Amino acid sequence: MTELPQPPNQLPNQPSTPSGYGHLPGPPQQGYGFPPQGENPYAQQPGYPPQPPTVPQQWPAGPGGSAGQGGPGPGAASAKKNKLIVLVAAAAATVLALGGVGYVAFSGGDGDPEPVAQQPADAKPSSTPPVDKGDGNGDGGAGPQTDLNAGRKQGEDKALWLKTTKIDGPGMGVDAAGQWVIGDTVVKSLWRNLTGYSVTDGKEKWTLPFPAQICSVAPQTTAEGRTLVMYRDGEGENTSCNQLRVVDLKTGKEVWSKQVPSEGVFDIFTSPTLSMTGDTVTVSRGGTASAFKISNGDKLFANPLGDGCNPDSYEAGNGKMIALATCSDEDSTAEVHGIDPVTGAKGWAYRLPAKFKVTSIYSVNPTVIDIGNEQTKQRSIVVLGPDGKQTATLAGEGSFAVGCGDTGLFRSLATCPSAVVDANTLYLPTAAGTGKANEIVAFDLATGKDKWRVPAGDKRTLTPLKAVNGQLIAYRKAEEEQGGEVLSIPAAGGTPTALLRHPSGAAAPIERTFTLPELDYVDGRFFISSTHLRAQGQDEKLLMVFGK
Numbered sequence: 001m002t003e004l005p006q007p008p009n010q011l012p013n014q015p016s017t018p019s020g021y022g023h024l025p026g027p028p029q030q031g032y033g034f035p036p037q038g039e040n041p042y043a044q045q046p047g048y049p050p051q052p053p054t055v056p057q058q059w060p061a062g063p064g065g066s067a068g069q070g071g072p073g074p075g076a077a078s079a080k081k082n083k084l085i086v087l088v089a090a091a092a093a094t095v096l097a098l099g100g101v102g103y104v105a106f107s108g109g110d111g112d113p114e115p116v117a118q119q120p121a122d123a124k125p126s127s128t129p130p131v132d133k134g135d136g137n138g139d140g141g142a143g144p145q146t147d148l149n150a151g152r153k154q155g156e157d158k159a160l161w162l163k164t165t166k167i168d169g170p171g172m173g174v175d176a177a178g179q180w181v182i183g184d185t186v187v188k189s190l191w192r193n194l195t196g197y198s199v200t201d202g203k204e205k206w207t208l209p210f211p212a213q214i215c216s217v218a219p220q221t222t223a224e225g226r227t228l229v230m231y232r233d234g235e236g237e238n239t240s241c242n243q244l245r246v247v248d249l250k251t252g253k254e255v256w257s258k259q260v261p262s263e264g265v266f267d268i269f270t271s272p273t274l275s276m277t278g279d280t281v282t283v284s285r286g287g288t289a290s291a292f293k294i295s296n297g298d299k300l301f302a303n304p305l306g307d308g309c310n311p312d313s314y315e316a317g318n319g320k321m322i323a324l325a326t327c328s329d330e331d332s333t334a335e336v337h338g339i340d341p342v343t344g345a346k347g348w349a350y351r352l353p354a355k356f357k358v359t360s361i362y363s364v365n366p367t368v369i370d371i372g373n374e375q376t377k378q379r380s381i382v383v384l385g386p387d388g389k390q391t392a393t394l395a396g397e398g399s400f401a402v403g404c405g406d407t408g409l410f411r412s413l414a415t416c417p418s419a420v421v422d423a424n425t426l427y428l429p430t431a432a433g434t435g436k437a438n439e440i441v442a443f444d445l446a447t448g449k450d451k452w453r454v455p456a457g458d459k460r461t462l463t464p465l466k467a468v469n470g471q472l473i474a475y476r477k478a479e480e481e482q483g484g485e486v487l488s489i490p491a492a493g494g495t496p497t498a499l500l501r502h503p504s505g506a507a508a509p510i511e512r513t514f515t516l517p518e519l520d521y522v523d524g525r526f527f528i529s530s531t532h533l534r535a536q537g538q539d540e541k542l543l544m545v546f547g548k
């Protein structure tokens with residue numbers, strides 16, 4: 001593997017001239033989780049429409065680039081033709097001139113990888129449903145009660161329960177993006193409702209209805225178990241996603257609600273993104289953003305407008321906040337800012353090379369971002385220190401999906417849900433192709449080098465979930481006849497240990513076909529839920545839980 005040269009210091013911080021944000025457009029692609037046809041109606045949920053445009057997964061090699069191969073298995077580079085390579089030779093002078101950013105690209109290989117990647121107020125999800133094993137076109141309501149653990153093999157754990165729902169909704173379906181686990185309750189958002197279920201048996205504990213469609217949720221919660229949800233200001237197409245509500249997820253009670261005030265004539269509340277840290281929540285939408293106190297809804301700050309380099313959106317995590325900003329210069333230069341989450345003041349500014357935009361945020365604290373140039377197809381994953389200075393550039397073999405956390409037009413970039421960062425390591429999955437295995441790569445954030453790799457196994461897919469107690473927790477996706485697994489991998493590398501082995505038989509095809517799912521592992525239980533439902537009057541799976 002070719003290593004990147006140690007980058008020189010980047011351009012000096014320029015507090016008075018921050019700069020830009022953007023994402024790289026490209027051809028639409030279908031996302032992870034599109035189900036095939038099958039006998040089980042809950043394992044045959046039709047796919048969600050293609051995801052918004054992302055950057056093509058194959059990047060042509062730049063000057064001096066070459067493909068390389070390595071050995072398989074943990075601790076060694078896997079044998080691949082797709083390799084993250086360094087642009088050298090003539091490009092080196094450009095690297096130095098542009099502030100020490102190392103540029104990397106993918107060389108082409110065999111096969112194009114694919115990226116490994118919601119109900120009405122009166123709809124009531126049901127528990128484990130009856131299954132009609134017919135042609136897959138029925139509603140699944142005429143058959144014997146399904147035993148989710150039928151066909152479970154020795155040594156496998158259990159499917160604890162499954163929630164399904166039948167909704168006759170709008171033509172584009174309904175969103176179900178939120179999933180939070182708080183103590184003995186798992187909470188799921190579903191079109192106009194939040195509903196809390198017992199983690200042990202799936203019994204409904206509470207339901208909180210909303211006046212209109214839920215249009216955005218914060219993935220984080222406060223220490224008290226509260227989160228924020230946005231909903232539309234009415235019914236129909238000509239409505240805005242500008243209503244903000246704080247919800248106590250333990251009790252299902254509203255804490256407060258307010259309308260987010262407009263910051264100008266071009267403030268478009270189409271698909272806001274929420275992010276939380278401390279007592280601050282930010283609402284970012286299409287180039288405009290503002291922040292409020294979670295405790296009482298008081299406004300804290302909004303992004304400044306006018307000439308210069310101003311934030312377009314904010315993202316928070318692990319006690320810190322950053323902004324993605326765009327300069328008003330000819331090139332619309334991009335910058336990343338360190339932001340005080342109480343005042344909105346800028347602490348530092350990192351300027352990207354000309355024509356580069358942030359395509360993914362892997363972590364806010366430490367700050368790890370993926371940047372790319374659409375025109376030249378150059379790409380780099382960089383690490384920023386507490387002062388905003390670049391400290392490392394990642395280099396490693398493999399094809400990694402681009403645009404993670406970017407959900408389309410008018411929606412601000414959010415932290416990539418399939419990347420995990422601890423104090424000194426980034427755990428990143430390689431892109432999973434159809435019928436092809438991927439792997440998780442651990443990158444040292446101090447040196448930029450890959451430390452170890454864990455392959456998913458034959459035709460399997462691995463997704464990092466979280467890092468806790470010196471272990472990486474990962475999910476191995478289910479197959480048609482084999483359940484998924486929750487794995488624990490030592491942060492230093494080594495053989496994975498299975499924490500849960502999900503059952504084969506009846507449960508596996510249901511688990512396998514959750515579309516673009518929300519995933520979590522908490523207190524020995526694994527939670528998987530749909531994020532969008534077709535809502536065409538047929539039973540659809542919503543939430544499934546596994547455990548001992």
